Structure formats: C-alpha cells, structure tokens
Amino acid sequence: MLERALNAFWILLGAGAAWHAWTLGLTGASGPESGLFPLLAAFIVMGAGLVLLSKAPLNPRLPRGAALRRVAGVVIGLAVMAAALPYAGFAVSGAVTMLVLLRTAGSSGWVESVMLSLASVATVIWIFGHLLGMILPRGPWGW
Amino acid sequence: MDPIGGLLGGFAVILTAQNLYLCLIGSVIGTLVGVLPGLGPLAALALLLPVTFTLPPVGGMVMLCSIFYGAMYGGSTTSVLLNIPGEAASVVTCLDGHQMARQGRAGAALGIAAMGSFIAGTIGVIVMTFFAPLIAAVAIRFGPPENFALMVLGLVCTLFMITGSTLKGVLMVALGFLFAAVGLDVVNGKERFTFGSVNLGAGIDLLSVVIGLFGLSEVLANVESLTKSSVLAERIRGLWPTLADWKAAWRPMLRGSGLGFLLGLVPGGGPVTASFMSYMLEKRISSHPERFGKGAVEGVAGPESANNAAVAGSIIPVLSLGIPGNPVTALLLGALIIQGVQPGPLFMTQRPELFWGIVASMYIGNVLLLVLNLPLVGLWAQLLRVPYRVLFPVVLLLCVVGSYSANKNVFDLWVMLAFGAGGYLLRKLEYDLAPFVIAFVLAPLLEQSLRQALVMSPDGAMILLQRPVTALLLAASAVLVALMLRRKNSPLGGGSP
Amino acid sequence: MKLVVAALVSFMMWMPALAQDKAAVARLKPKDFPTQPIEFTVVYPAGGGMDVTGRLLAKYVEKWSGERIIVNNRTGGAGMVGHTYLATQAKPDGHTVGVLANLVWGDAMLRAQGRWTLADLEPIGYLNTDALTWVGRTDGPYKGFTLKQIVQAAKDKPGTVRVATVPGSMWEYIIEQIEAASGAKFLRVPFQGGGAGISALVGGNVDVAQGFYSEFRGHLEGGKVAPLAVASAVRMDFLKSMPTFNEALGGNEYLWQVIRFAVVPKGTPADRKAWLGAAIKAAMSDPELIAEYKKFGVYFDPKLVNSKDVAKDLNEYAEAERRFYQKTGRLK
Numbered sequence: 002m003l004e005r006a007l008n009a010f011w012i013l014l015g016a017g018a019a020w021h022a023w024t025l026g027l028t029g030a031s032g033p034e035s036g037l038f039p040l041l042a043a044f045i046v047m048g049a050g051l052v053l054l055s056k057a058p059l060n061p062r063l064p065r066g067a068a069l070r071r072v073a074g075v076v077i078g079l080a081v082m083a084a085a086l087p088y089a090g091f092a093v094s095g096a097v098t099m100l101v102l103l104r105t106a107g108s109s110g111w112v113e114s115v116m117l118s119l120a121s122v123a124t125v126i127w128i129f130g131h132l133l134g135m136i137l138p139r140g141p142w143g144w
Numbered sequence: 145m146d147p148i149g150g151l152l153g154g155f156a157v158i159l160t161a162q163n164l165y166l167c168l169i170g171s172v173i174g175t176l177v178g179v180l181p182g183l184g185p186l187a188a189l190a191l192l193l194p195v196t197f198t199l200p201p202v203g204g205m206v207m208l209c210s211i212f213y214g215a216m217y218g219g220s221t222t223s224v225l226l227n228i229p230g231e232a233a234s235v236v237t238c239l240d241g242h243q244m245a246r247q248g249r250a251g252a253a254l255g256i257a258a259m260g261s262f263i264a265g266t267i268g269v270i271v272m273t274f275f276a277p278l279i280a281a282v283a284i285r286f287g288p289p290e291n292f293a294l295m296v297l298g299l300v301c302t303l304f305m306i307t308g309s310t311l312k313g314v315l316m317v318a319l320g321f322l323f324a325a326v327g328l329d330v331v332n333g334k335e336r337f338t339f340g341s342v343n344l345g346a347g348i349d350l351l352s353v354v355i356g357l358f359g360l361s362e363v364l365a366n367v368e369s370l371t372k373s374s375v376l377a378e379r380i381r382g383l384w385p386t387l388a389d390w391k392a393a394w395r396p397m398l399r400g401s402g403l404g405f406l407l408g409l410v411p412g413g414g415p416v417t418a419s420f421m422s423y424m425l426e427k428r429i430s431s432h433p434e435r436f437g438k439g440a441v442e443g444v445a446g447p448e449s450a451n452n453a454a455v456a457g458s459i460i461p462v463l464s465l466g467i468p469g470n471p472v473t474a475l476l477l478g479a480l481i482i483q484g485v486q487p488g489p490l491f492m493t494q495r496p497e498l499f500w501g502i503v504a505s506m507y508i509g510n511v512l513l514l515v516l517n518l519p520l521v522g523l524w525a526q527l528l529r530v531p532y533r534v535l536f537p538v539v540l541l542l543c544v545v546g547s548y549s550a551n552k553n554v555f556d557l558w559v560m561l562a563f564g565a566g567g568y569l570l571r572k573l574e575y576d577l578a579p580f581v582i583a584f585v586l587a588p589l590l591e592q593s594l595r596q597a598l599v600m601s602p603d604g605a606m607i608l609l610q611r612p613v614t615a616l617l618l619a620a621s622a623v624l625v626a627l628m629l630r631r632k633n634s635p636l637g638g639g640s641p
Numbered sequence: 642m643k644l645v646v647a648a649l650v651s652f653m654m655w656m657p658a659l660a661q662d663k664a665a666v667a668r669l670k671p672k673d674f675p676t677q678p679i680e681f682t683v684v685y686p687a688g689g690g691m692d693v694t695g696r697l698l699a700k701y702v703e704k705w706s707g708e709r710i711i712v713n714n715r716t717g718g719a720g721m722v723g724h725t726y727l728a729t730q731a732k733p734d735g736h737t738v739g740v741l742a743n744l745v746w747g748d749a750m751l752r753a754q755g756r757w758t759l760a761d762l763e764p765i766g767y768l769n770t771d772a773l774t775w776v777g778r779t780d781g782p783y784k785g786f787t788l789k790q791i792v793q794a795a796k797d798k799p800g801t802v803r804v805a806t807v808p809g810s811m812w813e814y815i816i817e818q819i820e821a822a823s824g825a826k827f828l829r830v831p832f833q834g835g836g837a838g839i840s841a842l843v844g845g846n847v848d849v850a851q852g853f854y855s856e857f858r859g860h861l862e863g864g865k866v867a868p869l870a871v872a873s874a875v876r877m878d879f880l881k882s883m884p885t886f887n888e889a890l891g892g893n894e895y896l897w898q899v900i901r902f903a904v905v906p907k908g909t910p911a912d913r914k915a916w917l918g919a920a921i922k923a924a925m926s927d928p929e930l931i932a933e934y935k936k937f938g939v940y941f942d943p944k945l946v947n948s949k950d951v952a953k954d955l956n957e958y959a960e961a962e963r964r965f966y967q968k969t970g971r972l973k
Binding site for chain 2: 686687688689692693696697699700712713714715716717718721722725754756803808809810828829831832833839840841843844845846847855858859860861862863864933936937
C-alpha cells in the first residue's frame with residue numbers, strides 16, 4: 002500500500018516537474034535552456050514510477066501503536082521546535098522539545114529529563130553561542 | 145626556492161610555541177566541528193575568522209587550515225558511532241563504518257579512519273611540497289568541458305554504486321537532479337522550481353539534506369524500535385583494528401589518497417565528491433562487492449583517506465594561484481586577503497615564510513590529529529553503550545543546531561525535517577539514499593559545465609571531442625557504461641531490476 | 642567680521658574631528674542599547690570581497706564603539722535571501738546592520754516582486770566603491786591588444802571573443818552597452834561570479850574577464866593578466882596606466898561600480914540609527930582602515946564621502962540605474 006502510494010507520488014511529481022520544466026524553455030541559441038535537464042530528470046522519475054507500479058509492491062513493516070507514537074512524536078516535536086524557534090528563541094524551544102522527547106519517546110523520568118534538557122541546551126548555547134560566536138535566535142525574553 | 149629548503153624554512157617558522165599552539169587549537173576545534181553533526185568546516189571557519197585578525201598571518205592561517213583538515217578527521221566519529229554524518233564528506237563513512245560499530249567493531253572503524261586520514265593527509269602534503277606549482281599550472285587549464293566530462297564520469301560511477309534495485313537507484317539519481325535544480329539557474333539567472341519563495345530561490349542546502357536524509361531518518365528508525373535498554377552496540381569487541389583489517393585497508397588508503405588528491409584539485413570537487421568516488425571505486429574493484437554496506441573495512445579506509453587528501457589538493461590552487469575551488473578555500477583566500485597577503489602566482493616567492501609555514505604546519509597538524517584522535521577512540525566507543533533513549537534527543541538537538549548553523553535560516557530546519565521523514569519512509573521501501581546525494585552534488589556542476597562549454601565553443605558539442613582531456617574522460621565513461629551493461633546481461637547479472 | 646569667519650571656519654574644521662572622537666561616539670549611544678552583540682549581515686559568502694569589507698568594517702567599528710560585532714553571512718540566491726531578510730524579517734531594533742552593495746538596487750527593482758522595496762532599507766553610512774575592470778590574457782590571439790582593438794576584433798569577427806559574465810548583473814550590462822555603441826558582438830560565457838571568470842581567463846578558457854582589483858591583483862603581479870579598462874569616472878590609483886572605458890571608447894555612460902554601504906531596516910529608532918551611523922563614520926575615518934581598504938584597490942567616491950545625506954545621494958545613483966533598466970526594457 003505504501004509502495005503503491007509512493008509510486009503514484011513519483012508519477013505525479015515527475016509530471017508536475019516536467020510541466021514546470023517545459024515552461025522554463027528547453028533549448029535556446031546556445032544549447033540547453035533552463036528546462037532541459039529538469040525535464041529529462043522528471044521523465045526518468047515518472048517512468049521509473051510507472052514501471053515500479055507495475056511490479057509487486059513491498060510490504061514493509063510499518064510502525065504501529067507505541068512505535069508509531071514514538072516516531073510521530075519525534076517528527077511533530079521537531080516541527081514544533083522549528084515553528085517556535087523564531088519566536089521563543091533557541092534556549093526555550095530547544096529545552097522544551099528535548100523535555101517532551103525524553104518524556105514521551107524516550108520514556109525517561111521527570112528529574113532525569115529536566116536535568117538533561119537544561120544541561121544539553123546550556124552546553125550547546127555555550128559552545129555555539131559563546132565559544133564559536135554564532136548567533137542563535139533569542140526569544141522575547143532576551144535570551 | 146627548492147622544495148626541501150623551503151620546507152625546512154617552513155618548519156623553522158612553525159616550530160614556535162605560538163604557532164604550534166595555534167595548530168593544536170585549530171586541530172582540536174576542527175575535530176570537534178567534524179564530530180558535531182551538521183556543523184561543517186565552512187561554518188566554523190566563518191565563525192572563527194575574526195579571531196585571526198589579532199594573530200600574525202602565519203598563525204592565523206595555520207589555525208584555519210588545521211580546522212579544515214581536522215574536520216575531516218572528526219567527521220568519521222559520528223558517522224561510525226551514530227550513523228549520522230558529521231559533515232557532508234563523511235556521509236559515505238556511515239555506510240560501512242556504522243555497520244562495523246553495530247558489530248562491536250567501532251574501535252577498528254575509528255582506528256582505520258584515523259590512520260587512513262593521517263596517511264592521506266601526509267601523502268597529500270608531500271605531493272604539495274614538491275609539485276605544487278606544476279600541479280597548479282595543469283589544474284588551472286581545467287575548463288568547463290573538462291569539468292563536464294569529469295562530472296559525467298562521476299555520475300556513471302554513481303550508477304555502479306547502486307545496490308539493490310537498479311531502477312530505484314536511477315530514480316534516486318534523477319530525483320537528486322530535480323532537487324538540485326531548485327533555485328537560480330547559474331547560467332542565465334532564471335529561477336527554477338522556486339514558486340515565488342525566497343528560501344527556495346536560494347536553493348536547497350546540502351548540509352540540511354544530508355543531516356535529514358541520513359541523520360534524522362536514522363534516529364527515526366532507531367526510535368521506532370526503542371526500548372528502555374536499547375544501546376547501539378552491546379559489546380565492544382576490541383578497540384583496535386586487527387591485522388586482517390590492516391591488510392584489507394592499506395591499499396584502499398593509498399587509492400583513496402590518490403583519488404582524493406586529484407579530485408581536490410578540480411574546481412567544484414573537494415572532500416565530498418572525493419569520498420563518494422572513493423567508495424564507488426573500492427566497491428567496483430573489490431572481489432566481494434556484496435560485503436559493502438555490511439561492514440567492509442575498505443568502505444571506511446578509502447573514503448576517509450580520500451576526503452583528507454582532497455583537503456591538500458584543494459589548498460594547492462589557493463596557495464599557488466590564488467584561485468579557490470570551493471567555498472572553504474574561498475574563505476581561506478579571504479582570510480589571506482584580510483591579513484594583507486595577496487595570494488597569486490607570486491605568493492610562494494614573495495612570502496615564502498608564509499607559504500612554507502602553512503605547508504609545514506600541515507605535516508605537524510596531521511601528526512597532532514592522529515595523536516589526538518587515536519586515544520580518544522576508546523572513549524568515543526563508550527558512547528555506544530549510552531542508553532539510546534537518552535542519547536537521541538541530544539543528538540537531535542545537535543542536528544538542529546548544525547543544520548541551522550549553515551545559513552541561520554529556520555527554513556533549513558524544515559528541509560531537514562522533510563528529508564528526514566522522507567528518508568525514513570524511503571529506507572523502509574528499500575531505496576538507497578546515497579545516489580540521491582551524489583547526484584544532488586554533481587548535477588549542478590555537470591549541467592553548468594556543459595552549458596558553459598557549449599556556449600564558449602564555436603563548434604557546439606564538438607568541443608567535447610576536440611579537447612584531449614575531455615575526450616579521454618568521456619571515453620572512460622563510455623567504457624564503464626559498456627562494462628556495466630555487459631555485466632547486467634551476463635548470467636550473474638547486476639542488481640535486481 | 643574676520644573673527645566670526647575664523648570662528649566659523651575653526652568650528653567647521655572641528656566638526657569632522659568630532660566624528661573621530663571615541664567619546665563623541667559614546668555620547669550618542671542610547672541607554673540600554675545594545676543588549677546583545679550587533680549583527681553585521683553580509684549577503685554574500687564568506688571570503689569574498691563584500692565579506693572582507695564587512696569584516697574589516699566590523700573590526701574597526703568594534704574599536705570605535707566598544708561594542709561586540711558579529712558578522713553573519715546570510716547567503717543564497719545571489720544576495721536575494723539576505724536582502725529579503727533585511728528588508729522584511731530583521732527586527733528594526735538596531736541590532737542588525739546590513740553591509741550591502743548597490744547590487745541590492747537591481748534586486749529591489751527587478752526581482753523583489755513586490756515583497757519589499759528600497760524604502761525598507763535605510764542607508765546609514767557609505768563605505769567604499771569598487772569599479773568593474775576588464776582584464777585580458779597575456780598569451781593567446783589577443784595578447785597585447787588594447788580595449789579598442791579587442792572591441793574591433795569583436796566587431797570584425799562577431800561571436801568569437803569570449804567574455805566571462807555573470808548573468809543578470811552589471812557584468813552583462815556593460816557588455817550590452819559596448820555592443821550597442823560599437824556594433825561588436827561578444828561571446829558571453831556565464832559564470833557564477835567574477836572570480837570564476839578570472840580563473841577561466843588564466844586557464845585560457847575565455848579571452849576577457851571582468852572583475853575587481855582584489856580579485857586579479859595576484860595574477861596581475863604574476864604577469865598572468867593584462868588590464869584593459871576600468872568602468873569608473875577617473876583612473877584608478879592602483880593602476881594609473883589603465884584607461885577608463887569612457888576614455889578608451891568615448892562617451893560617459895560606462896560607469897559600473899560596486900558601491901558598498903551600510904543599512905538598517907526601516908523603523909530602527911532614530912537615536913540608535915544615529916549612534917550606528919556615527920560609529921561607522923568614525924571607523925571609516927580611521928586611517929588604518931582606509932589604508933587596508935586601499936590595498937584592495939577600492940576608491941572613495943568624494944561625493945559620497947563628504948555627503949551630508951548619504952541616503953539621498955545614494956538614491957541618486959539608484960535612480961540612474963533605474964533609468965538604465967527602463968531604457969533597456971527591463972523595467973516598465
């Protein structure tokens with residue numbers, strides 16, 4: 002099921018990319034234009050998707066139940082961190098995300114999680130922010 | 145100035161307390177930068193450039209150069225231990241290095257990587273000492289047609305590298321081309337696949353792709369089967385490579401050194417391309433290619449040597465001609481300029497103490513790095529026994545910072561996330577991710593070179609046959625393709641369709 | 642009367658000295674500012690000409706202001722990513738200063754697509770100017786040619802003289818101007834930047850390259866490139882023997898240079914803007930920095946150095962560029 006969906010996705014992606022490449026122009030006075038190489042690549046993607054669709058799909062072991070929650074949790078947790086980063090700053094969004102990940106996907110205890118989150122974020126900010134001089138996003142609270 | 149005399153002079157300059165200290169600092173920082181996923185030498189050099197303002201030119205340049213090749217030493221550490229590339233040039237080391245770690249042989253993998261890096265780095269500097277101006281004069285003549293032919297060869301080698309389903313591998317290569325096209329078309333400045341987004345207009349950042357595709361997807365796969373007591377390796381079986389390992393590894397190390405050095409010279413080449421090509425070469429000439437991807441020590445020895453040799457190779461055009469071949473050497477050039485030095489053909493004769501000082505420092509730096517890295521192998525291996533449920537959030541945090549560090553743009557985090565989730569799904573469906581990355585790196589160079597070559601040629605495509613080096617490389621590619629097709633048609637066959 | 646004049650003159654002479662005084666800069670510093678290191682945003686990759694300019698500036702602004710400055714490269718899209726960031730996302734609280742070139746005008750007028758305009762960036766200080774230079778090979782068929790001879794060759798044999806160019810920028814515009822004025826036809830080979838073109842020149846893959854002094858100085862000293870002409874109003878100090886385009890080809894339209902200046906996002910409070918401007922002016926008056934910049938072959942446009950209103954004078958140059966775009970049909 003997953004493989005069939007993916008193959009369909011390749012076909013759609015290839016078709017869409019081919020159309021966009023077409024609009025960019027294929028050949029010009031001095032050889033290939035912007036669209037030629039992407040068009041060829043898009044055709045290959047589409048073609049491969051079609052051929053794969055005609056074959057027996059794999060049935061991979063997809064995560065269920067607790068495993069699915071863990072994997073989804075990591076993805077959603079990182080998404081929330083990326084969304085919050087420009088507003089809450091690195092320190093807060095990093096610490097909160099780590100805490101949530103440790104508690105849920107990692108199923109660690111409260112004390113351990115809080116300490117590890119704070120220590121990790123503090124160390125990263127020290128190494129990157131102070132030692133290396135990188136500018137990490139700050140929240141409205143100034144850090 | 146003769147090489148030996150110059151080199152001795154260089155050592156005289158280097159062997160001062162301050163310069164040695166700076167070499168050491170640079171090596172340590174470089175190793176650290178290499179170890180941290182995502183934070184690559186480019187970002188680190190950019191961050192530390194201001195420090196060189198207060199240093200004398202030799203000291204400043206020594207520090208920066210040692211960060212550059214130090215990162216190549218350190219990059220293998222997270223690749224081997226966590227299957228997360230420390231930076232783009234260490235992606236290939238994940239393939240076999242981590243498998244070795246899973247088998248309890250992390251020490252052997254790290255040891256081979258460190259030793260290979262040392263041998264390659266030293267060979268690179270020796271060649272640099274004696275042949276730098278000659279090599280530079282040849283390398284400068286590499287124009288768009290030669291670059292194109294080289295990229296074609298690289299792409300053909302990529303097709304060789306495909307494990308498992310050939311069709312899926314080809315799809316990944318084509319996909320790599322497509323994603324690489326997102327952004328500005330270099331040849332005419334037009335926007336491609338950007339849909340009005342400024343972020344997409346800048347193109348998709350390689351580092352974020354690599355961290356997501358290999359790092360994040362790896363974490364997701366491990367988290368899926370996480371238990372309270374999961375660790376990456378149950379037992380550490382010995383900390384050092386065995387005699388069998390050395391016997392298997394020494395030839396790949398030499399080959400990797402040669403290949404990496406050559407690829408470092410070419411503009412647009414560099415450690416990333418070198419590591420991939422070396423892996424493909426080793427796999428191709430091995431008598432048991434099926435071992436690759438399951439813990440073959442050649443898959444670690446070759447690439448790790450190649451990326452270090454490529455550093456020496458890429459520094460030659462900068463020091464001998466003042467011409468940078470990739471962003472890191474462009475930064476080194478900028479650093480020299482800020483120091484008031486004018487790199488160019490006369491650099492070696494005008495500022496011999498600086499030129500030879502840098503060269504001498506590379507010898508010393510390589511030794512320092514070996515001394516630094518080997519004893520730490522035992523320490524690093526212990527990381528594998530830390531419960532994964534505690535390890536992975538820290539690793540993710542580092543991946544986030546590393547990915548962000550490239551452009552200070554949150555968009556890169558989304559790229560990392562998208563490729564991470566995508567990579568996770570693709571691995572489940574038995575897609576090989578490495579061809580995607582190599583196509584992603586080679587495609588822009590290939591396309592750009594071909595179009596430039598066609599523009600500058602009065603006879604159109606004939607230029608590809610008129611220039612000897614180009615014709616030679618293209619012929620080699622054709623031969624390889626023929627061999628590949630023949631192999632597939634034989635009863636033994638290639639991969640499954 | 643004489644006394645009044647004398648007093649006025651000495652007051653006016655004292656005024657520039659005021660800007661050089663560290664204490665004077667400190668006097669302008671607003672309270673509670675800055676609360677974090679100030680970011681100098683450079684929109685081009687580290688190690689390039691713009692980056693080197695920005696880093697040197699940061700070094701001397703640190704010296705004159707006593708505050709910590711961090712240079713941050715926000716690269717991508719040939720500067721578009723950084724320009725868009727400064728114009729739309731950077732907080733206008735004085736902690737972000739953009740180190741830009743006049744290339745931002747092209748982005749604003751032709752490519753911003755309504756997302757932002759030049760009005761979103763307020764110039765606070767002029768840095769320096771770098772004039773575009775054409776260089777040729779010291780071997781090959783055009784060895785020893787002057788610019789006029791090369792243009793003639795391009796006219797006699799159209800499409801054979803290979804020039805390195807960067808699409809969508811002044812590298813292309815000057816070729817257009819020359820072709821329009823002389824009927825010559827060059828073969829334009831695209832590269833990602835001026836430096837790549839110069840590498841190609843040295844390798845014999847193009848016949849003419851365009852770039853800046855800092856990019857080809859090493860090669861010049863090594864005898865690998867021959868300077869042809871410079872696209873400025875007056876000859877350059879670093880190479881008095883090289884004619885200007887206007888001199889060599891006749892006319893006065895061949896003026897293409899990179900003008901570097903500092904901006905803050907619109908809306909930055911006036912007191913912070915004033916302090917930043919004073920700190921930059923102090924740094925730019927520092928003879929050490931001037932000497933360092935001069936090593937790169939930049940020159941200091943007198944009109945902008947002595948400008949009373951940098952924003953207004955820069956805008957005049959911007960409008961001239963806008964007129965060029967309209968004349969050549971790029972802008973309606």
